[in-house]
Amino acid sequence: MIDVRKLIWSSDRDFNQEEIHDKRYFLVAEHNDLITKARHDLNARELKIMDYVIARIKPDDDHFNLINTSMYELTKVLGLKRSGNAYSQLAGSLNAMRKKDVFIYNKQEKRLTMTGWFEVVDVWENGQVQLKINKQFAPFLLKLKDNGYYTQYLLADTVQLKSKYAILLYKLMREADKDHGQTISIVQGTPDEFKTWLGAPKSYTYGRLKDKILKPAIDEINLKINDLDLNLFQARRGRQVVQVEIHNNFLRRYPRTDQ
Incomplete structure (x- = not known):
């Protein structure tokens, strides 16, 4: 088992080729039930990571795609100092999010959705990261304009809160x-x-x-x-x-x- 705290980060660059001046000004959109009815124990950093990943979803996506990012990009978006220690802490956060449970109750359907946050978490020693949101989140994050019950806000707002x-x-x-x-x-x-x-x-x-x-x-x-x-x-x-x-x-x- 690899101890992420001992990984040697041999590169420090942004693997995302999209021409975006400042990714902090992405919009985060999520179903209201994910805000008011979801029960989980994410800490502040994990909440910000999840907001960043959600902000990468496009309004017309009908399924979750692999999100290609990097430790460089994540530290930039989250306002962290770039260092091997920070990268190892981020890798630990991603690993924790992969294992943490989230429960979302649908009162009308009398249904409790029990799932984890990520379906895929891949981290390379050169700092490249691939993430994929668990498919169980599709009703809460995809095609939100079709139901109208969603909330939208700037990623820049949540990442600055401690x-x-x-x-x-x-x-x-x-x-x-x-x-x-x-x-x-x-x-x-x-x-x-x-x-x-x-x-x-x-x-x-x-x-x-x-x-x-x-x-x-x-x-x-x-x-x-x-x-x-x-x-x-x-x-x-x-x-x-x-x-x-x-x-x-x-x-x-x-x-x-x-x-």
Whole structure:
């Protein structure tokens, strides 16, 4: 068994021949169920890698193709320093993603999809990488305009967020923005629902959830994302918080031109 930590990276170049000035400005599009109903334990780096791979899907693709990339490209997109150590860590992340489970529940069909993220993960010592998304994700990532229930956002947004909780909350806010910033968008739920959506420890009290996860995630998003201005509200029954709302108060003053 090869220990990826001991691989010698003999090359440092971009194998992708596409003429793209900055791949960070790809759009990521995923079915709303993948944002609101999928349960998984990806960390921040793994979430960003998955967003990059999803961003490489073309709108008219009817199946998943092999994604050809490189350690050079991945470090550039993710804003990491290029080094043998960084490349080995990325290889470890890809290996972890290959083995991690994701569960997606379809309430209408009463069906639970259980799958892993990648069908193919190939890494060469020269830094070349090939990835292929598991075919079970086809209903959630392919031909999304046919059903209309999808969310789209810039890869540049998620790759600059450091916390996995900020990334997941960002996606929830984008999914809630049904009219593209013409009115205030709101994500609301019980404290337990927020713990589930964000993958927070189940043992957290609401106070711990707010102080350790919600408030830091909101602060990071407000600092780094130009068109999100989030505020947290809570409703109590007696002394117990029973409802949480996060509002995006940023409103567009002009019609969108990219629809």
